Amino acid sequence: MNKLDTGGLKAVVFDWDGTLAETRTPRLWAVNRIMAAYGLPDWESTRDRQNPLLSFMDNFPLVFGARAEAAYAEYAALYKANVARMIKTFPGVRETLAFLTERGIKICIMTNKDRRLLDFELPLLFAPSLFARVVCGHEAAHDKPDAAHALLALQGIMEPAEISRQTVWVAGDSALDSMTAEAVGALPVRIAGRKATEKADPRIVYFDDFEQFYRQLSGREEGKR
Secondary structure (H helix, E strand, C coil): CCCCCCCCCCEEEECCECCCEECHHHHHHHHHHHHHHCCCCCHHHHHHHCCCCCCCHHHHHHHHHHHHHHHHHHHHHHHHHHHHHCCECCCCHHHHHHHHHHCCCEEEEECCCCHHHHHHHHHHHCCHHHCCEEECCCCCCCCCCCHHHHHHHCCCCCCHHHCCCCCEEEEECCHHHHHHHHHHCCEEEEECCCCCCCCCCCCCEEECCHHHHHHHHCCCHHHCC
């Protein structure tokens, strides 16, 4: 695990699903019910049809074919009706966001998720005003891992020429987030997202979880027992 230096840090761009919010449980709960209604196997069983560089929403045509639009509408309705009782954040997230905010470091959300779903569930966990910018899927010229998505998330916060590994971090749980950081010249921070089969990349700073991330930011890592 590399050390982080917040001395020149101006902004941290966070992924949403699997990073700030545990949404996998409600997402799979809802989509698997829709898939059963369409006579399809569960979502995980269709991985061979999916494109890991596309959002969950944009994978619907690959899984449902011509029925994708109707299936996604049914999924979104079911998800919104049930997400409040399932969604949660992870230990250490609130402390981390507070730590950054107290130091005047801007925090943003950059997600490929459908804006209609993100706007519905964000207030279930956090005050939307906590975030300087929130950018969702299809709002930039291209979604992550393209640099356009990160540039839109940082618009109004800093100019592209000011972005560096010292001034901006992109924190997420997947290779997609790290690729976006590299594309825009920011520091990739991976939180609980490296698979056992994935070789560690020296350009990425890895953490086991948000609690470990927070301990290092707050200078408490050495005091851990």
